[in-house]
């Protein structure tokens with residue numbers, strides 16, 4: 001399904017984007033930021049808002065599908081599953097999972113009302129409203145009955161949650177015994193011993209965290225991530241870095257395909273072009289990207 005971003009924006013939107021990008025003191029919450037960004041995305045066919053997983057992908061749309069597939073495979077998504085997708089953006093991954101894995105039902109929760117409205121329209125246009133039930137709601141206070149879903153999936157969104165640990169405890173509550181949680185997430189890398197590199201790491205993490213409303217409570221590395229999941233009552237916890245398949249190939253793609261930026265507001269385009277002058281090593285110096293999986297202890301009913 002192809003969606004075109006509207007290029008008619010009010011003066012207020014231009015000013016708010018300017019403030020969000022350039023004011024180091026602004027502190028907007030995630031739903032405000034996503035409402036401001038609207039349907040701007042670097043994809044050309046859909047409206048994915050993730051960075052993609054680049055092993056075979058030649059373009060950003062396929063890389064985003066690849067990331068959705070990676071999460072689904074890690075979750076062993078199948079026909080019997082009741083799935084809960086938190087932070088679903090515009091619903092692209094739900095349409096992908098429905099098409100490729102045909103789970104029994106997908107329920108989505110997203111905190112940004114403007115995205116929920118558009119995602120619901122897209123699902124309704126395909127007459128999939130019964131199978132893909134997209135709702136406004138928060139991953140940290142879910143209106144979902146305990147023990148009612150088989151899989152909880154969070155595709156590039158858990159870094160926003162206030163807090164990620166509150167989400168872990170909600171995910172454990174709503175999962176059936178034996179159910180599985182899979183997350184694709186952005187976290188800081190452990191700090192280097194070298195002062196220059198450490199400064200670069202701190203600066204790049206701060207930039208991303210302040211632009212994308214990442215609470216300080218969520219700024220911990222892979223080891224701490226695994227410990228917190230275990231402490232929340234999960235077992236079979238795995239936290240795997242996939243940063244080499246995300247940041248550098250995305251950066252290279254954007255450097256070599258300037259047309260991918262054409263759907264963005266001119267200010268965003270300018271900021272991205274500036275970032276693309278530097279190497280991926282510099283721009284993403286402080287960032288890890290992890291694929292996380294864990295099980296709620298118990299027996300899976302067959």
Ligand SMILES: C[S@@+](CC[C@H](N)C(=O)[O-])C[C@H]1O[C@@H](n2cnc3c(N)ncnc32)[C@H](O)[C@@H]1O
Pocket residue numbers: 030031034047048049050086087088089090092093109110111112115137138139140154155156157160161162
């Ligand atoms: C980077 S976007 C990713 C969207 C989508 N998963 C994708 O890959 O295209 C992050 C999403 O998380 C949602 N979000 C942020 N905080 C949330 C919360 N507390 N509960 C539910 N959704 C949230 C945002 O509204 C947004 O849709």
